[in-house]
Amino acid sequence: MIRVLLVDDQQLVRAGLRMLCEAAPDIEVTGEAENGQRAVALAGQDPPDVVLMDIRMPGLDGIGATERILAARPSTKVVVLTTFDDDDHLYPALGAGACGFLAKDAAPAELLDAIRRAASGDSPFSPGVLRRLVGRALENRAAAPAGPDRSAAGITEREAEVLSLVGAGLSNAEIAERLYLGVTTVKTHVANLMAKTGHGNRVQLAVFAVRGGWTD
Known part of the structure; x- marks a missing residue:
């Protein structure tokens, strides 16, 4: 059973993620957090295998929460949930130790697949997110x-x-x-x-x- 912690400041988003995860026979939701501080606390109390982490949250954001969770338990896998205007936050999240990035408009099957891939040690990325990350990395670099x-x-x-x-x-x-x-x-x-x-x-x-x- 893959144990998952859901982190997002929007209750409706968390509810949708919970319904999707709980419909899968191999995934168990360990808890929900509305901000980074709560995510760190829950991850310490009941360690998950995978964290679905929002980036933009009040107080401690997803980047800070990822750093703290992984500092305490490096084996945890953090998959960042991103919107199309979050590109500037993705590289810091990558530096904090996130293993993958998933667009919030991803299909349900893609999200479940990302959880399973992260739990198995893979790095799940929505193809569109990966292309934007690569493009951003190359913008200010010398020509190949x-x-x-x-x-x-x-x-x-x-x-x-x-x-x-x-x-x-x-x-x-x-x-x-x-x-x-x-x-x-x-x-x-x-x-x-x-x-x-x-x-x-x-x-x-x-x-x-x-x-x-x-x-x-």
């Missing part, structure tokens, strides 16, 4: 070199194909479909790529792919 950056030695031909699609913002499932691979195989390739390139999450890997010319 003309060819792939071969500084990451040992990347295989198949890994290069996966890396290209990660840079394009595709999810593991989409990459699997595109390359006729199993999702588990894609997940393994992504993990290997993170290890070979020294990047700890999917956003950093995607930025590496775009800046290094691995993706069109």
